[in-house]
Amino acid sequence: MAPNGPPTVAQRLAALDALPDDAAREPAILRALEDESPAVRERAIRLAARYVEPGVLGAMVADGADAVRRNAALAALECQGPYALPHLQAMLSLADEDVVMFALQILARIGDPAAASAVLPLIRHPQLNIAQSAIEALGRLRSREAVPELLTLLGGEIWLQLAAIDALGAIGDPVAVGPLIELIPDSIMAEPAVLALQRLADPGSLGPMLARFRLVRERNLQDALLLAIGVVLDLHGDPAPITQAWGEELRLDPAGAVASYLRLVLAAPASGDDLDAEERFRAAAALVACADIAPLVPVLLARLGGPDAPHWAEAVFRPRPETLRVSLDQHLVDADPRVRRGALVALVPEPEDAARLLPLLDDAVVEVRAAACRALALTGSPEASGRLIPLLRTGSPAERAAAVDGLARGPEELLPALAACLAPGTSEDEMIAALGVLGVRAYPPLEERILELATSRSMPLRRAALRAAARVPGSRAEVTLLRALADRNQPVQLEALELLVRRGGERTAVTLMALLGTGDSLRYHVIRALGHLQAADAVGRLHRLYPTSPLHERLEIIEALTRIGGPELPDFLRGRLMEEDVEIRRLAARGLADLADPADVGMFRRLARDPDWGIRNEAARGLAWCGAGDGREALLTLARDVEPVVARTARQSLDQLAGRSEPARQVRRTA
Amino acid sequence: MSRVEPAEWKLVTDLIEERFGLTFDGVRGEILQARLQPRLRAHRLDSLRSYYHFLRYHPDGEAELAQLGGRLTNNETYFFREPHHFELLTGRLVPERRSELERRPLRILSAGCSSGEEAYSIVISLQNAGFELTGPAWEVDGCDLNPDRIAQAREGLYEGGSLRVCDEDVRRRYFREADGRWRLRDRHRKGTRFFEANLRTPGGTLGWAVYDVIFCRNMLIYFGERAFAGLIELFGRSLRPGGYLLLGHSESLLDRVTEFEPVTAAGGVVYRKRAAA
Numbered sequence: 001m002a003p004n005g006p007p008t009v010a011q012r013l014a015a016l017d018a019l020p021d022d023a024a025r026e027p028a029i030l031r032a033l034e035d036e037s038p039a040v041r042e043r044a045i046r047l048a049a050r051y052v053e054p055g056v057l058g059a060m061v062a063d064g065a066d067a068v069r070r071n072a073a074l075a076a077l078e079c080q081g082p083y084a085l086p087h088l089q090a091m092l093s094l095a096d097e098d099v100v101m102f103a104l105q106i107l108a109r110i111g112d113p114a115a116a117s118a119v120l121p122l123i124r125h126p127q128l129n130i131a132q133s134a135i136e137a138l139g140r141l142r143s144r145e146a147v148p149e150l151l152t153l154l155g156g157e158i159w160l161q162l163a164a165i166d167a168l169g170a171i172g173d174p175v176a177v178g179p180l181i182e183l184i185p186d187s188i189m190a191e192p193a194v195l196a197l198q199r200l201a202d203p204g205s206l207g208p209m210l211a212r213f214r215l216v217r218e219r220n221l222q223d224a225l226l227l228a229i230g231v232v233l234d235l236h237g238d239p240a241p242i243t244q245a246w247g248e249e250l251r252l253d254p255a256g257a258v259a260s261y262l263r264l265v266l267a268a269p270a271s272g273d274d275l276d277a278e279e280r281f282r283a284a285a286a287l288v289a290c291a292d293i294a295p296l297v298p299v300l301l302a303r304l305g306g307p308d309a310p311h312w313a314e315a316v317f318r319p320r321p322e323t324l325r326v327s328l329d330q331h332l333v334d335a336d337p338r339v340r341r342g343a344l345v346a347l348v349p350e351p352e353d354a355a356r357l358l359p360l361l362d363d364a365v366v367e368v369r370a371a372a373c374r375a376l377a378l379t380g381s382p383e384a385s386g387r388l389i390p391l392l393r394t395g396s397p398a399e400r401a402a403a404v405d406g407l408a409r410g411p412e413e414l415l416p417a418l419a420a421c422l423a424p425g426t427s428e429d430e431m432i433a434a435l436g437v438l439g440v441r442a443y444p445p446l447e448e449r450i451l452e453l454a455t456s457r458s459m460p461l462r463r464a465a466l467r468a469a470a471r472v473p474g475s476r477a478e479v480t481l482l483r484a485l486a487d488r489n490q491p492v493q494l495e496a497l498e499l500l501v502r503r504g505g506e507r508t509a510v511t512l513m514a515l516l517g518t519g520d521s522l523r524y525h526v527i528r529a530l531g532h533l534q535a536a537d538a539v540g541r542l543h544r545l546y547p548t549s550p551l552h553e554r555l556e557i558i559e560a561l562t563r564i565g566g567p568e569l570p571d572f573l574r575g576r577l578m579e580e581d582v583e584i585r586r587l588a589a590r591g592l593a594d595l596a597d598p599a600d601v602g603m604f605r606r607l608a609r610d611p612d613w614g615i616r617n618e619a620a621r622g623l624a625w626c627g628a629g630d631g632r633e634a635l636l637t638l639a640r641d642v643e644p645v646v647a648r649t650a651r652q653s654l655d656q657l658a659g660r661s662e663p664a665r666q667v668r669r670t671a
Numbered sequence: 672m673s674r675v676e677p678a679e680w681k682l683v684t685d686l687i688e689e690r691f692g693l694t695f696d697g698v699r700g701e702i703l704q705a706r707l708q709p710r711l712r713a714h715r716l717d718s719l720r721s722y723y724h725f726l727r728y729h730p731d732g733e734a735e736l737a738q739l740g741g742r743l744t745n746n747e748t749y750f751f752r753e754p755h756h757f758e759l760l761t762g763r764l765v766p767e768r769r770s771e772l773e774r775r776p777l778r779i780l781s782a783g784c785s786s787g788e789e790a791y792s793i794v795i796s797l798q799n800a801g802f803e804l805t806g807p808a809w810e811v812d813g814c815d816l817n818p819d820r821i822a823q824a825r826e827g828l829y830e831g832g833s834l835r836v837c838d839e840d841v842r843r844r845y846f847r848e849a850d851g852r853w854r855l856r857d858r859h860r861k862g863t864r865f866f867e868a869n870l871r872t873p874g875g876t877l878g879w880a881v882y883d884v885i886f887c888r889n890m891l892i893y894f895g896e897r898a899f900a901g902l903i904e905l906f907g908r909s910l911r912p913g914g915y916l917l918l919g920h921s922e923s924l925l926d927r928v929t930e931f932e933p934v935t936a937a938g939g940v941v942y943r944k945r946a947a948a
Contacts, residue, residue, distance in 0.1 A: 006928060010900040036926065039896035494715050524729070525715070552728035559721075583724065617678050645677045 009037045016043050026052055033060075033072035041072050048072070049079035049640040049647075054087035061091075062099050078106050080640040081651050085110070089118040101133050108137035114658075116143035123149060123160075132163045139167025147173045154179055154189075162192055169196025174204060181208040184225075185216045191224050198228035203236040210246045214258055222261050223280060230283020233290055237319055247291025254295035262288065266299045269308070278310070285316050292323045298339050301331055305342025305371070313345045321348040329356060337365040344371035354381030361387050370402035377406025377414065385414040392437075393421060393430050404433050408440035415443045422449045432464045439467035447472045454480050462487070463495055470499035478505045485515065485522070497525055501532045509535035516541055524553055531560025539566050555583060562591035570595055574603075586614040593622035601626040608634045613643040620646055624653030632657055675704065679720040683707070686726060691740045691816065692871045692898025699893075706742055710735070740869060741817025744893070748785045749833045750845075751792050753888060756917050759937040760793065761800035764884055764915050765807070772807035772883075776862075780882045780909065783890035784813030787824025787865060788833050793886070795845055795859050803861075814868040814876070824865045827855035870902055878908045885910060889919035903929050912946040 007015070016032055019025045029052060032044035048057060057080075060073035077084045084106070091103035104122065107115045119141065122134035135153070138146040146167070153164040165183070168176040177200060183193035197205050206229065213225045233243075250259045265284040268277060281303065288296045304313040317324045324331075324346060331343035344360065347353065357379065360372035373391055376384045384406075392403035407414055420426075421434035431453065438450060450472060453465035466484055469477045481503070484496035500508045512535070515526045527545075530538040542557050549557060558576060561569060569591065576588035589607055596604065604626060607619035620638045623631040635657070638650035684703070687693055695703040707722065714735075716722050726732045726739070751757065765777060777797075781790040790813035797809055815821055834842055834853055846853040868876050885906050891899055906916050907930045916931060918924070924931055924942055931942035 008900055008904075008928060010897050013897065037896075498715055521730075528721075550728075550730075552724065552730070552732075555724045555728060583728070614678060614682070643681075645681050648677060 009039055012037065012040045013043055016040065016047060019047070026056075030056075030060075033076070034066060034069045041068070045072055045075045045079060046642045046644070048076035050642045052076065054080060054084040057084075058087055058091055058099075061102050062094075062096060064098065074102055074106060078109050079644075079647065081110050081647065082112050082114075082654055083636045083640050085112055085115060089115060092118055092122065097127050097130060100130055104130070104133040104137045108133075108140035111140055113141050113143060116141045116145060119143075120146055120149065123153070128157065128159060132159055135160060135163040135167050139163075139170035142171050144171060144173050147171060147175055151176065151179055154183070158188075161189060165189060165192045165196050169199035172200055174200065174202040176200065177202050177205045177208075181205065181212070184209075184212045185218075185221060190216075190221055194221065194224040194228050198224070198231050201228075201231045201235050203232060206232045206236075207242045210242060214246075214249070217257060219261075223276070226262075226265065226280055226283045226287070227276065230279065230286055233283070233286040243287070243291040247293045250291065250293045251295065254293075259293070259296065262293070262296055263299055266296060266303060282310065282312065289317050289320050289323050292320060294323070294327060297324065297327060298331065298334065298336075301334075301342030301346065302336055302338040303342070304346050305338040305340065305344070305367075309342070309345065313342070317346045318348055324348075328353070332356060332360060337363070337368050341365070341368045341371045344368065344375045347375055349375050349378040349380075351379050351381050354379045354383050358383060358387060361391070366396060366398050370398045373399060373402035374406040374409070377403075377410035380411035380413070382413060384410060385417045388414065389417045389421065392433050393426075400429075400433050404436045407437045412441070412443070415441060416445065418443070419446060419449070422446065422453065428458060428461055432460060435461075435464035435468045438471060439464065440471075442471035442473070444472050444474075447474070447477065451476060451480050454484065459489055459492060462492055466492070466496055466499060470503050475507070478503070478507055482507065482511045485511070490521070493522055494525055497522075497529050501529045504533065509533050509537060513538050513541050516545060524556055527553060527556040527560050531556075531563040534564050536564055536566060539564055539568065543568070543572070551581065551583070555587060558584065558587045558591065562587070562594065577607075582612050582614070586612065586618065589615045589618035589622075593618040596622035596625040598625070598627045598631075601629070601631050605630060605634045608638055613641070613646055616641060616643070617646045617649050620650040620653050623650075624656040628657050675719055679718060679723065682723040683719050683726075686723060686736075687739070687743065688895050688898065690736060690871065691743070691869060692894045692902065693740075693743060694893065694895040694898075703743065710739070710742070738818075741815075741819060744783075744785075744816055748788045748889075749835050750788045750795075750829075751836055752789065753920065754836075755937040755939065756886065756888070756941075757792060757796035759917075759941065760884060761796050761802070763936060765797075765800075765802065768883060768913075769807075776808040776810050777802075777806075777884075778882045779809065779811045780877075780885045781811065781813040782870060782885055782887040782906070784815050784820075784824060784865065785817070786820045786829070786833070787813055787827065787863070788829070789813070789886055789888070790824065790863050790865070791827070791855055791859055794861060794863060798859065798861075809862045811863045812882075813863065813865045814870075815865075816867070816869050818867050821865050821867050827860060829853045829855070870905060871898060878905055880908060880911050880914075882910050882914055884915045884917065886917045887919075888917060889922070891918065891922045900927075903927070903931070907931065907944055910944045912944060914944045916942040916944070918942065 012032070012035065016028070019028055029044050029047045032040055033048060035041050035044065054077060057073045057077050061070055061077070064070055077088065088103045088107050092100055094100060100122070104119065107119060116138060119134050119137050120143070123131050123138070123146070125131045125134065135150065138150065150164045150168055153160050155161070165180065168180065177197065180193040180197050183189040187193070197209065209225055209229050209232070213222070213229065216222055216225060250256065253259065262284050265280050266288070268281070285300055287293070288300050300316070303309065304316065324343065328343060328347065331339055334340055340360065340363065344357070349357070354376060357372055357376045361369055361376070363369050363372065373388060377388055388403045388407055391399045392407065395403060407418070415437070418434045418437060421430050435450070435453065438446065450465050450468045453461055454469050456462050456465065462484070466481060469480050481496050481500050485493055487493050487496065509530065512526050512530055512533070516523060527542065530542070539561060542561055546554055546557050561572060573588040573591045576584050579585060592600070592603070600622060604619045604622040607615050608623065610616055610619070616638060620635060623635050632654070635650045635654050639647055639654060641647045641650065684695055687695070707719070711717070711719070711722050714722070714725060716725060726736045765772070768777070779793055781793065784790050790811050793811050794809070797803070797806070800806070802809070813824055815824070828849065830852055834846070842853065845859055846855055866876060870877070887906065891902065894902060903924065910916065920939065923940070925933060925940070930945050932945055933940045934943045
């Protein structure tokens with residue numbers, strides 16, 4: 001306590017957490033909803049969501065005397081989620097217009113589509129604020145049934161119209177495309193309509209949007225349309241007939257307004273202040289490539305080859321490689337090195353390109369030379385290896401890295417030349433670079449030398465060779481990796497273990513099981529590796545190891561057994577639920593949630609009352625698989641859990657039960 | 672790292688808050704995730720849950736956790752940041768205690784000192800105000816969670832970014848250039864001491880009412896409510912009666928009941944520990 005003062009924030013929070021389950025709890029929570037500290041109110045909101053009935057909170061919303069208390073009650077109702085739904089729907093028919101507005105806003109934030117039918121009639125409410133809130137709620141609820149009604153609002157009152165446009169974008173029904181296009185450009189609704197079209201991202205909107213894009217001159221609207229067009233191109237690829245025909249006009253008039261605008265966007269430097277600038281650049285790049293606007297290609301390439309080049313530069317011309325190819329020779333000799341580099345980065349190389357790329361390996365600018373390396377390798381041309389291997393051996397670090405990357409991505413015909421880089425007497429850097437290629441591309445003819453290098457005295461060389469060995473099929477490479485498990489350096493051991501797991505292989509699981517007998521620090525990793533290998537033969541060994549292992553290994557054993565599965569798993573996990581350690585119980589509950597079926601509903605209802613949030617969270621996951629009866633009731637309680645994570649999982653499970661979402665667990669396991 | 676499940680995110684962030692008081696809401700969550708990813712890779716772990724188990728229960732977990740705090744904190748700082756606080760220190764706070772300081776040294780703490788820029792800025796300000804010749808002796812302590820930053824503070828060698836508001840003249844006066852970096856001249860290290868400390872569990876290093884002024888600027892914004900309250904209590908115990916706490920411009924005690932009273936000074940608010948009744 002502060003000296004002679006009232007309880008501190010920390011003390012008030014602690015008192016809330018310690019409230020007993022008796023009649024005094026609710027009044028204490030309600031008092032805390034009015035606390036002066038936001039942190040205390042926040043905690044009280046979570047407790048109110050869990051322990052105070054919606055009717056009590058609804059009455060606090062209706063009593064507008066204290067705004068702090070009312071806002072806290074609104075937040076608590078929102079946290080109650082689906083549990084509060086019936087009460088909130090009933091609030092929609094109250095006479096107090098403020099209360100109706102608040103109820104609409106909470107329903108929108110809860111986002112349960114079941115509320116839509118109660119909300120829909122309110123879009124015709126005589127009180128405009130209520131009608132607007134209802135429209136906004138329908139957008140948040142993504143209510144397709146509301147679309148016909150919303151479309152009728154587009155010619156009406158301005159605020160309702162704006163709300164309807166936004167809602168139509170959020171709902172995403174393509175029926176809205178035509179009416180929204182009609183609002184561009186001669187309307188103050190144009191920009192919101194374009195934003196809605198961007199959210200819709202319907203391929204049918206591309207043609208009409210391009211047509212409008214040619215007409216508009218206002219910068220904000222141009223920006224908005226460009227972004228919307230970019231999103232459609234991103235999502236739906238190359239609708240060639242539309243963009244090609246549209247681009248024709250720009251090719252003929254490169255100084256026209258639209259071309260000038262696109263030139264500005266393409267040339268604008270990256271800016272941290274304008275968050276949309278990167279997205280506009282990406283959209284303009286896609287449009288230039290798809291619509292084949294040749295006069296703008298050099299401007300685009302200068303950005304793609306510049307110091308702030310985007311990570312997606314390589315993909316710009318993939319939908320329409322010929323746009324770049326027709327003028328490639330010209331770009332490769334451009335005076336601006338950014339254009340030369342951009343052309344090399346964005347090119348989709350063909351074998352016949354090799355001859356025109358070779359001179360770029362002698363370019364004065366190192367970044368251009370490095371880009372040429374990669375492009376040349378990707379041509380797959382035999383001439384490439386003759387030039388790339390020397391760069392790998394003696395090039396600058398940038399050229400060497402580019403040569404490694406290029407050779408790794410190029411055709412197999414380039415790989416035999418790597419033998420020279422691995423020959424005895426070669427520098428370690430050169431050998432590691434060559435092994436870098438072979439760590440990505442399997443090349444069995446070099447197996448002998450790779451395996452020899454895997455026993456090198458140099459740790460970096462050993463690791464690089466092990467990565468290359470992991471790519472080589474056959475038992476000799478496998479044995480080499482298994483031997484590396486006994487390497488004198490643990491990083492090498494762990495690398496070998498990881499490579500073995502990735503590679504699979506008959507002997508791996510057997511060897512790893514033998515290593516379970518050792519008591520050293522590697523065993524922790526071996527247990528995990530057996531799980532990743534889903535080594536069914538290891539189940540018995542892991543069961544026997546469990547009772548005598550330290551806690552960190554026991555946790556790994558439970559994880560591993562859960563990954564492996566098997567008929568003994570459910571009983572094993574139920575046994576772990578009886579243990580004292582909370583982490584063990586959490587993992588057991590997690591494994592059981594992955595295996596849940598309706599017969600488990602009783603167990604998960606018990607777990608739903610566990611004092612530990614982690615176990616309640618797993619119960620919420622498991623109950624999603626237990627049918628809509630008793631399980632749903634438990635989920636409604638969990639949906640207003642004091643821990644937001646648990647409440648969120650429970651809501652996902654409720655959605656799953658209602659058929660509104662995919663299962664909360666990405667991979668459902670079976671025993 | 673595979674997709675982060677909210678539950679495993681909570682496990683790790685609760686542990687970090689419990690140990691260091693640091694919270695990672697909103698955008699800062701992405702920063703945390705980016706800083707954790709290399710740690711998962713280093714230990715060849717594939718989920719935050721596994722990392723949490725490692726931190727909590729693996730024999731090497733405690734060592735990893737101890738280092739993690741330093742890796743998570745933002746070490747962004749520079750010389751003479753928010754300069755009005757240094758003017759306030761030399762123009763008002765020190766003169767206020769002048770008679771007391773005739774008998775003992777002035778003691779200042781730079782809490783969350785990172786690589787020492789703030790502590791050294793304090794020393795330079797005291798020197799520039801002439802206290803070296805006519806004023807009290809001083810002790811300027813700097814503490815931080817991150818041992819690497821403490822080592823850097825002791826070394827006194829800085830990149831250009833730490834001197835971003837220093838013009839050429841200031842750079843020449845207080846630093847020597849060394850291979851593109853800047854080494855603080857020895858005379859400006861006078862009276863400084865740096866030590867590693869987790870302010871959540873300071874042990875015996877803090878909490879004794881020895882300091883006249885505590886600088887803790889732009890650090891509290893990273894703390895959760897409980898840690899924030901605990902830290903303010905710790906600063907209260909660490910200051911002499913009437914001592915001052917200087918916070919960053921976006922940090923405030925105005926909506927809290929504490930043993931500090933706000934004092935308007937130098938166009939802002941600083942906090943004075945109430946004298947015992």
